[in-house]
Amino acid sequence: MAFKLTVNGQPTSVDVPADMPLLWVLRDVLNLHGTKYGCGIGQCGACTVHLGGQAVRACLTPVSAATKAPITTVEGLSADGSHPVQQAWMEIDVPQCGYCQAGQMMSAAALLAKNSKPTDKDIDTAMNGNLCRCGTYLQIRKAIHKAATIKTKPAQSARK
Template structure:
């Protein structure tokens, strides 16, 4: 199935089976490896991307639903890692293993775009379903508060880029 969509601000056409999940399009067709395969059933959040600014589980979104879609991945959230959530993730030192971080950051960015000053309860509700096997939930909450305090967060509006930026919020070597 031929589909035209916009990924990270760049118009893209793909030809893939209609039931292929967006996650595999991103990773295998477009070589964007930020979104991770965690569970394959939309329960863990590791594959979270933005669809028109809202967080979605890319493992559950088939190619057949992508015509004209506007998708933003962690690579497109901020090409240089300067998004307030990415900066806060680094400052608070959120990651431990880092596997869930792209999905966590995408969900947090969407939350702050909708609600620039969330309460702890609102953060918990918005981040529910983004699992972290290392249990860094308190640091995730702290980073969301830090991002909210440092600047206004706007919905994802990526600059078109082909560069593969460092993914803020990943473990340091």
Template sequence: MATFNLKINGKTRAVDVDPATPMLWVLRDHLDLPGTKYGCGIAQCGACTIHLEGNAVRSCQLPVSAVGKASVTTIEGLSEKADHPVQKAWLDHDVAQCGYCQAGQIMTAAALLKRNPNPTDEEIEAQMSGNICRCGTYVRIKEAVKSAARK
């Protein structure tokens, strides 16, 4: 066990855990931030996507010991009032069905638009293809990403 002082959603949070613990479980089990989801545990589905210094990463493969001073953003910290352009676009397009994968989809999309504010359809597909939606909301996700890009 070791103590880590993590910068999460703009606050410093201390946790005392096994250094190998993936951030996914640190967030969910130790920091009461369950918005980040477990889907596969092997970085194949994207449900656990968070931002590390603004980049989308799979938290199931990120040991807490590797985070250091990097700032972490989770779905809970993406905006103050659910008003991030990507969140708003998701609501406008009523994207969700079961909703389980959508936090990961939103985090991937938000990171994509930050880096590339006007992605082509192909760029959206390429970037979003690491995020599985079992309900099949892909058509709406793409429309929502394009709407958010226009904002």
């Protein structure tokens, strides 16, 4: 079946089964590898992307449910690392293996889009679905607070 998607600002069409998870469409059909597979059952959050601005688990989102709203992946935050979350992640030097960080950053970016000055409690609620096997949680918390202080440059594009 053909599905029309908008990914990182760009319209595209994929011909895949309706129940194919968005994760595998992104990874194996559209070759957008930034979004990671960790568990396939919504336990780890490594596959977190934005669907209409909401953080969702791409492993549990069938492609057929992703046609109505724009999709943003980590590649869509910015290609040059200029998104405040990306800047903060680099400044705090968050990653260890880094495999979960795309999902962590997408959850963080969705939080910050709605709440420009999140408290630790807000961070708890928004981030508890994202596992970090390396245990970078102290850095993640710090980086979200940091990102909240970084102004988005209006010129930057979400596209690449």
